[in-house]
Amino acid sequence: MIGPSSDAAGLIAHLETLRSEENVAAMARFGIVTGRALGISNPDIRAVARLAKKDHVRAMQLWRSDIREARLLALYTAEPKRLTMEEARNWANDFDSWEIVDCAADLFVEARLDDLVRDFADDEREFVRRTAFAMISGAAVHRKKEPDAAILAWLPLIEVHSGDPRNFVRKAVNWALRSIGKRNLACHAPALALATTLAESSDKTARWIGKDAVRELAGEKLLARLK
Template structure:
């Protein structure tokens, strides 16, 4: 990585990425349901290392995003400036989402912006599969990273989870489940209402709701999770 630095241009980063492409890794990504048409097959660990090496540069981040290369887009999201990243920027990037992995990587940036709550509400009502997934990935990330946010903010998101739990599309359903589990693991105060919703969904006649609820119940009733939450309270 000696050839990359904070001053590296987008062209230099892209050239570096292309020299580290791996067809074997691309095949491995496919086995996890990741679309690889735009991917070079570089694991997330090295991508994060590159992002740390080149550091934040908002303009370069947009150049990397425009390349269309998945790894470059992940690095773009890790090196853009959240304070300068607008809601319209988020909408434009979300409109190109075509695989769960890019959604889950990029929404980490979205929750660091001041627009995150409005974007969750907006994206949740969007019928596009990966845009809706983005809403619930954002809830999951925010539950972990927005440590100063009051628990009440996340409790108010539970009805949104319930509303869209009937969406049976695989990548939406799994993100709704992820969001519910992360809210329930955020604090003891949130564990109870999240578990109550999981139990309600688990008893549903709807197949998607039932899967989300049962899976969330398993994790939220895990003794290790309960022990960790008890120590925090």
């Protein structure tokens, strides 16, 4: 029986019973790294996390297993208030999948490890850089009470890295820009202005990021919602 007293080994053994080779094949088609995957859906992993409850030390042990599902379970059951910068950096060294990155970014935002954003953006590794912009997007969406100035302060970072053509970076940069623009009216105008500038860039990647963001941020439905 899974519960708060379950240890890492017990949780991994339980995950093994949920293995689905069919799902592993399907995940690969979505660009999910499946070398150490059991093929368990995210909702099912979250269900296990709800039963297991938060346990920071156990989360660290789960991460070290190198199993996709155990690592996601680690991210879902880590304690944000106990997560340190060093622990987050160590995890980032293992990032090799957009899925893991995006889940980790949510945790890092909840843990308020904002100093990592600039450091991760400056990191040349594709998935570490993606983490920075996934964090920006998450903060823009979830931190309702955060001063808008703190969110807008990340726009220059978006501009600086708008020329990175790597798929998982450019999509995250675009995602961050759109998330800021959709936050509220105060954030919309500066984000749309940057998107418009990028849309006219001579750089192919920056131009794509800008045009795609303009398409959404200038949409009538969004403008009506923000007003």
